[in-house]
Amino acid sequence: MTMKGRDAHRQRLKKLSGPDLIKAANRVLYVGADMIRAYAHQGISRGSVSGKGHVPSSPGQFPNRDSGILQAHLTSSLTAPLEAEVKSEAPYSAALEFGSSKMEARPFLRPSRDAKAPEIQRLFEVEIDKLVKGSGT
Numbered sequence: 001m002t003m004k005g006r007d008a009h010r011q012r013l014k015k016l017s018g019p020d021l022i023k024a025a026n027r028v029l030y031v032g033a034d035m036i037r038a039y040a041h042q043g044i045s046r047g048s049v050s051g052k053g054h055v056p057s058s059p060g061q062f063p064n065r066d067s068g069i070l071q072a073h074l075t076s077s078l079t080a081p082l083e084a085e086v087k088s089e090a091p092y093s094a095a096l097e098f099g100s101s102k103m104e105a106r107p108f109l110r111p112s113r114d115a116k117a118p119e120i121q122r123l124f125e126v127e128i129d130k131l132v133k134g135s136g137t
Contacts, residue, residue, distance in 0.1 A: 016132065022082065025127070026078060026082065032084065035116045035119065036076065036116050043062035044062055044070055045065050045071070048066070050065060059099075059105065059106065060106070062106065063096045070092075070093060073088045073089040075087055086112075097109055
């Protein structure tokens, strides 16, 4: 017994597992990484006072902006197919994110990632839905 529409179904599946899927996923990864970077940037700015009146943030909170170096060194990029990265190349960013023997952590990247994860997941769903709907042609 032959399956009706078998060839059309094979074509849809092929499209959903090929370069179109990789392109769609890379678009979402690129946008998602920049959303995380922007959220971290905004979190560092919230309630901050630079210069003489600077007050350090409390442990566990986003670091308060002082010189702007941390924000200026936040970057997001696609590093490979299906791989994106958000990082800070400020010299003290690891100590802020994870803490040190002299200071408790003031994480800014992990909370940003966690806050944006549901929105990025929705973007993936939208892109996959577009592929599924467009694959029938």
